[in-house]
Amino acid sequence: MNTLAGLRERGTALAGSLVALSVGAAILTASVLVLLTGGSGVPARYAGTPVLVHSSQGAVADGEFAEPAPWSPERTAELTRALAALPGVRTAVADRSFYAQDLLAEHQAKGERQGHGWSSATLAPYRLTAGRAPHDPGEVVLDEALGRHPGDTVTLLTALGPAPYTVSGTVDGPGYYVTDDAARALAGGVRTIGVHLAPGAAPHEIAAAARALAPDASVLTGDARDRLAPAADARTAWIGAQVITAMAALAGFAVILVVAATFAFGVTTRHRELALLRTIGATPTQVRRSLYREASVLGALGSAAGVAIGASAASALARVLVDAGFEPAGFTVHVRAWILAATFAAGVLTALAAVWSASRRAARINPLDALREAAVDERPMSRARGGVGIACIAVGIGCAAASAFAAPADMVTWALGTAATLITGATLLTPALVAPLARAVTRPLAHRAGATALLVRENTCTAVRRTASTVAPVLATVGFVVLITGNTQTTANAFTDHATATVRAHGAVVGQGTPGLSDAAVTAVDGSALLTGTGYAGPAATATAIVGIDPATFAAAHDRLDVVAGSLADLRTPDTVALTETTLAGLGRRPGDTVEFTFEDGRTPTLRIAAVLTDRSVPYGALVAHDTLRAHDPSALTDVVYRTGAAPANLPAGLGAVEIAVTTYAGRADADEDHLVAVFTLLMVAMSAGYTGLAVANTLLMASAGRVTDFRVLRRSGATRRQVLWSVAGETTFTVALGAVLGGLVAVPSLLGIRAGLEGSLGVPVDLVLPWAPVTAAVGACLALALAASVLPAHRAMRASTTTA
Numbered sequence: 037m038n039t040l041a042g043l044r045e046r047g048t049a050l051a052g053s054l055v056a057l058s059v060g061a062a063i064l065t066a067s068v069l070v071l072l073t074g075g076s077g078v079p080a081r082y083a084g085t086p087v088l089v090h091s092s093q094g095a096v097a098d099g100e101f102a103e104p105a106p107w108s109p110e111r112t113a114e115l116t117r118a119l120a121a122l123p124g125v126r127t128a129v130a131d132r133s134f135y136a137q138d139l140l141a142e143h144q145a146k147g148e149r150q151g152h153g154w155s156s157a158t159l160a161p162y163r164l165t166a167g168r169a170p171h172d173p174g175e176v177v178l179d180e181a182l183g184r185h186p187g188d189t190v191t192l193l194t195a196l197g198p199a200p201y202t203v204s205g206t207v208d209g210p211g212y213y214v215t216d217d218a219a220r221a222l223a224g225g226v227r228t229i230g231v232h233l234a235p236g237a238a239p240h241e242i243a244a245a246a247r248a249l250a251p252d253a254s255v256l257t258g259d260a261r262d263r264l265a266p267a268a269d270a271r272t273a274w275i276g277a278q279v280i281t282a283m284a285a286l287a288g289f290a291v292i293l294v295v296a297a298t299f300a301f302g303v304t305t306r307h308r309e310l311a312l313l314r315t316i317g318a319t320p321t322q323v324r325r326s327l328y329r330e331a332s333v334l335g336a337l338g339s340a341a342g343v344a345i346g347a348s349a350a351s352a353l354a355r356v357l358v359d360a361g362f363e364p365a366g367f368t369v370h371v372r373a374w375i376l377a378a379t380f381a382a383g384v385l386t387a388l389a390a391v392w393s394a395s396r397r398a399a400r401i402n403p404l405d406a407l408r409e410a411a412v413d414e415r416p417m418s419r420a421r422g423g424v425g426i427a428c429i430a431v432g433i434g435c436a437a438a439s440a441f442a443a444p445a446d447m448v449t450w451a452l453g454t455a456a457t458l459i460t461g462a463t464l465l466t467p468a469l470v471a472p473l474a475r476a477v478t479r480p481l482a483h484r485a486g487a488t489a490l491l492v493r494e495n496t497c498t499a500v501r502r503t504a505s506t507v508a509p510v511l512a513t514v515g516f517v518v519l520i521t522g523n524t525q526t527t528a529n530a531f532t533d534h535a536t537a538t539v540r541a542h543g544a545v546v547g548q549g550t551p552g553l554s555d556a557a558v559t560a561v562d563g564s565a566l567l568t569g570t571g572y573a574g575p576a577a578t579a580t581a582i583v584g585i586d587p588a589t590f591a592a593a594h595d596r597l598d599v600v601a602g603s604l605a606d607l608r609t610p611d612t613v614a615l616t617e618t619t620l621a622g623l624g625r626r627p628g629d630t631v632e633f634t635f636e637d638g639r640t641p642t643l644r645i646a647a648v649l650t651d652r653s654v655p656y657g658a659l660v661a662h663d664t665l666r667a668h669d670p671s672a673l674t675d676v677v678y679r680t681g682a683a684p685a686n687l688p689a690g691l692g693a694v695e696i697a698v699t700t701y702a703g704r705a706d707a708d709e710d711h712l713v714a715v716f717t718l719l720m721v722a723m724s725a726g727y728t729g730l731a732v733a734n735t736l737l738m739a740s741a742g743r744v745t746d747f748r749v750l751r752r753s754g755a756t757r758r759q760v761l762w763s764v765a766g767e768t769t770f771t772v773a774l775g776a777v778l779g780g781l782v783a784v785p786s787l788l789g790i791r792a793g794l795e796g797s798l799g800v801p802v803d804l805v806l807p808w809a810p811v812t813a814a815v816g817a818c819l820a821l822a823l824a825a826s827v828l829p830a831h832r833a834m835r836a837s838t839t840t841a
Contacts, residue, residue, distance in 0.1 A: 053387075054338045056730055060288060061342020061383040062349060063723075067284040068379055069350040070357070071277060073370040078261040080209065080366075084161040085129075085230035086239040088261055089119060089246055092254045093577055093634075102579035103266075105572040106225025107252075108638035116229055118249050124237030129155045129230045132223035134671040136212040137193045137550060139692055141182045148179070148210035149551065151194070153219030159230040160209055167205025170215045177213040180206040191690060194222055195671045197556025198690050224669050225638030228264060269364035276362035279716050280353075283723065288382075292390045303327075303398045310401050320399035327398055331391040332384060339383025343376050360715050421464050428461030432785070439789030441796070451523065451793075454786035459515040462782045466511065467504040471497050473774060502735070503771050509731035510775025510818050511782070517721050517814045518783035518806065523790055524717055525805040530791075534652070534798040535702035538596045541678035544701035545685050550692035552673025555666070557693040562681030564593035567665050569672040571658055572634035574623045580657035584665030584672070593678040594653075596799065601627035602647035610664045614647035619657040633658070635668030652798055676701060718810075725814040732818055733825035736768065747834050757834055761827055768826045769819065776815045 082088055093105040107115065112130055119128040136151030154169050154177065167186030170177055176192065178184055188203040192212060207213065214222070233242060239257045246255045256263060265273075303310065310323060318326075350369045357363040397418075432454050439450035462469070474497045497503075545561045547553050558565045567584035587604045591597060597604070606612050613633060615623070625631055627648050634640040643660070665672060679685055679695065687693045750760050787804055794802045 053334055053734065056734075057335060057338025057383055057387060058342040058345065059730075060386070061339045061379060062346035063342075064284050064288065064382060065343050065346025065376065065379040066350040066353045067280040068375050069347070069369050069371060070280050070354055070363075072375060073372055077366055077368070078259070079264055079266075080160060081156070081211070082159050082228075082230065082261055082264055085159045085261075086233055086257060087231040087242050087246060088256045088264060089115070089229040089231065089250055090254045090256060090264060091227040091252070093252055093572075102570050103227055105577045105579075105634045106227045106636065106638040108225070108640070111252075112226040112229075112638065115250055115253075119229060119231055119246060122231075122242060122245050122249070124234050124242055126232045126234045129159060129232070130226045131156045131159060131228040131230060132216075132219045132226055134219065134223040135195050135551070135673060136222075137692070138178070138182060138190055138212075139193055139198075139549065139690060140191075150210075151176075151192070151212040151214060151219065151222065153216035153223075154213045155216050156219075156230075157207060157209075157211075157213050158232070162207040162209035162211070164205050165208050167203070170204045170213065170218075172202075173215060173218045174201055175204040175214070176201040177205040177207055178203060179210050180208060181210075182206075193550065193554060193690075193692055195554055195673055196222075197554040222670055224636035224671055265364065272361065272364050273367075276357050276367075279357070279362050279719070282716070282720060288386060292386060303394045303401075310398050311403055314401060314403035323401070324395040324399045327391050327395040328388060331387045335384035335387030338387070339380045342383060343380045346379065347371050347376055362715075422468060425461045425464030425468075428457045428464065432456075432458035432461060432782075436785040436789040439786070440792035442793055451519075451786045451790045454789055455515065455519040455783055458782040458785060459512050459779070462515070462778055463508045463512055466508045466778075467500055469778070470503045470507060470774070471500050474503065474770070477770075477774070503767075503774075505735040506732050506768075506771045506822065507775040507778065510772050510815075511779040513725055513814055513818065514776045514779025514811065515783045516779075517725070517811050518780050519786055520717055520720060521807045521810050522783065522787045522805060524714070525807050526787065526791060526802065527794065529805055530794045530798055530800070530802045532699075532702045533802070534800050536699050537800050538594055538653075539678055539698050539702075540595045541593050541680050541698055542682065543679040543685070543695045544698050545677040545679060545687070545693055545695045546675075546701055547673070548692055548694040550673075552675055553677065553693055554673065554691065557687065557691040558674050558677055560687055560691065560693075561677040561679055561685045561695075562683070563677045563679040563685075564589040565662065565677045566675045567662050567672055568656070568675045569636055569665055569669045571636075571660075573619065573658065574625075574631055577634050578622065580619060581655070582658040582660060582665065583654070583656040583675075584660055584662040586662050589680065590659075593680050596653065598650040598653045600648050600650060602645070604647050604659070606646035607659060607661050610661060610667070611641065611643055612646040612660070613643040614649060614659040615645055616649050616651050616654065616657055618651050620645070620648055633660075635665070636672065637668045637670075639668055721810050721814060725817045729818050729821035732772070732822045736822055736825040737829060747830060751834060757831075760834060761830060764826050764830045765823055768822045772815065772819045772822050776818075780811070 091104045091107055093107070106112075116128045116130050119125060130153075132153045133156075134151045135149060137149040157177070164177070165180050167177070176190065178190070184190055184203045184206065186203055186205055190201050190203055191198050192201050201214075231242060231246065233239065243255045243257050246253075254263070313323060313326075314320075350371065354363065354367055354369045358365060358367050435450050435454035435457060439454055442450045541563060545553065545557065545563070547557075552568070553565075558567075564586065569582050569584070571580050571582035572578065573580045585607070587607045591604060600617065602614070604614060607614055613631065615625075615631075620626075623631055625645055627645055630642050630644050632640050633643050647659075649659075677685075678698070685693075685695045687695065747760055750763075751757070755763075787806075791802045791804050
């Protein structure tokens with residue numbers, strides 16, 4: 037009863053914590069549902085095939101998203117025949133895919149720019165809606181949605197170039213379907229074989245027999261077939277998982293921050309009340325338990341509301357993630373009761389964890405403090421808090437120094453460690469920093485005529501806990517915003533500058549409306565072409581980004597090639613390869629050694645390591661001769677041709693190619709990823725600013741409720757209502773400004789470490805970029821909420837006191 041009465045009495049003060057818990061629980065619930073129950077389902081192309089046999093050869097390095105190595109042509113033929121011969125199997129279909137696109141077709145998704153053999157249409161199955169299957173090499177069946185009809189002539193762009201095809205029929209699904217023989221010539225190796233069952237055959241029995249036949253494969257049935265989603269979808273899903281994990285983590289941190297600040301400041305404002313409880317016989321344990329009971333009730337109410345909201349919003353969140361590019365098309369979520377129960381419990385436990393420190397401080401209140409009249413903060417911070425804060429600052433300085441000398445892969449980790457420790461340390465030390473900083477900054481106000489400026493100064497310096505409780509969340513948010521926006525912009529600009537500085541060319545020819553350039557487009561340009569693909573290196577067949585080049589034109593177009601061993605000129609022969617230092621070390625090889633390389637056609641020749649380059653020279657792991665890669669990967673596309681000739685490129689229509697400036701290409705090379713990073717940054721900034729505004733507003737609402745007497749004294753001393761409100765607004769503005777300045781200062785060492793690390797790894801000067809727009813927006817939002825939460829209650833309090841009087 038006492039707990040409920042206390043909550044009712046302080047309902048306004050606890051409203052912020054209740055909202056924070058509800059929002060946090062909603063975000064956590066929706067995020068966990070998306071993480072644990074979401075998926076894009078079985079790809080439509082394979083939905084009609086109950087058993088799928090997929091290559092599991094090779095390994096994928098951390099952070100890489102690539103398909104497994106394909107089977108060799110001999111192994112494909114052998115495995116297809118063996119699967120087809122199993123009892124209960126009607127037929128086995130080797131799925132072959134290659135790049136194909138009708139440039140006149142509008143709104144074609146990337147996943148639909150694929151050609152297949154006609155047999156692959158049975159895996160969906162896609163059915164003929166008009167015409168017939170292709171019989172001749174120049175015939176194609178395509179999606180009825182493209183508006184073509186049997187007998188029409190269509191120009192398809194493949195890796196070789198544009199070619200005319202006659203439409204023999206249309207189907208009710210995406211893709212371009214040619215004869216199986218034509219697909220065999222245009223496609224690389226096979227990774228998937230679909231198994232069609234005879235009537236009455238059991239999928240699990242056929243799958244067991246297939247596993248015995250194919251130990252080098254994964255045999256998938258039922259929902260497990262969703263593992264055949266394209267590697268691009270897997271990468272998108274991984275990015276989405278990082279985003280929603282960050283959302284959940286930020287929400288959890290913010291909830292703890294808001295609830296902890298609420299109860300900590302509540303202990304300060306209720307100091308005399310709690311001391312009175314001690315005076316009348318309450319033990320420290322009973323005081324702690326009373327706060328825990330309040331937190332548990334608050335946590336239960338907030339979590340219940342948040343779980344209900346989160347469960348309802350999970351599907352909407354999934355759609356937003358798909359639209360933003362963080363999840364693949366077709367991504368859906370399913371509500372699970374145990375997840376709702378777990379997130380509800382997590383919300384309650386979060387509230388209890390947040391009140392732990394405040395309850396300990398409340399239990400140490402001296403009963404004699406009930407007789408005190410002064411409300412000045414004599415000891416705003418404990419020694420333990422100060423020690424931890426100083427330790428965090430020291431660790432942060434060490435991390436900042438380490439980030440300047442760290443390897444490129446570890447640089448961001450060190451930078452984030454710098455920011456986290458410095459922000460944490462500064463937040464912990466805020467009560468000790470506020471008074472001296474406030475006195476130093478506001479010293480000129482002490483000599484100004486009028487009482488308003490003096491009131492702002494003295495109230496800020498005297499009510500240290502209130503000021504610190506407002507400064508801390510603003511400091512954390514501004515530090516976070518400066519760090520994440522500065523890091524993303526500085527890094528993006530650095531890589532663009534590096535890419536521009538390392539290329540010596542008059543222009544860059546790239547795909548226009550296509551994922552790359554065909555051979556026909558490449559031959560129209562005088563320059564250095566980068567034919568890109570994936571190779572599988574060494575006995576472990578580790579997926580490696582590989583590029584096919586002409587050594588002479590490549591050296592002419594690239595200005596800063598650091599060849600540490602051998603010579604790129606030796607790549608003219610088809611049995612040679614050049615590796616970067618990291619790839620070489622991962623394979624355990626030395627220059628001049630040989631290494632097995634599995635290519636896209638499934639062939640595994642042995643190549644001699646002819647040269648070794650530094651990692652910053654090229655963004656690929658391996659380089660081979662252009663003709664070597666083309667011979668092994670008929671569907672590979674060229675990323676870019678750097679034009680080294682003086683004359684502009686003559687690009688006939690229908691090639692899907694355009695020439696742009698080298699600087700433009702460098703800036704848009706990672707445009708898709710930069711877009712996702714920008715959306716992620718905006719999301720994190722909005723969430724952090726929202727929670728900060730909530731924390732600041734909550735603190736000021738609580739403080740205003742306890743300052744009614746102060747306002748009444750000011751009014752009776754002759755101050756006008758406007759003067760009182762101006763003093764409140766001045767205090768709030770100064771407090772938010774102080775938090776913003778401190779937040780910016782603690783983020784700068786981290787950004788300086790990132791800049792130094794980028795300069796060392798890329799070898800080019802790096803400018804530190806501080807995007808002021810999001811920082812200003814975050815500070816402005818905090819200030820607007822803070823002013824509303826302080827000035828409006830003060831105005832209402834003075835009106836109420838006037839009415840009462």
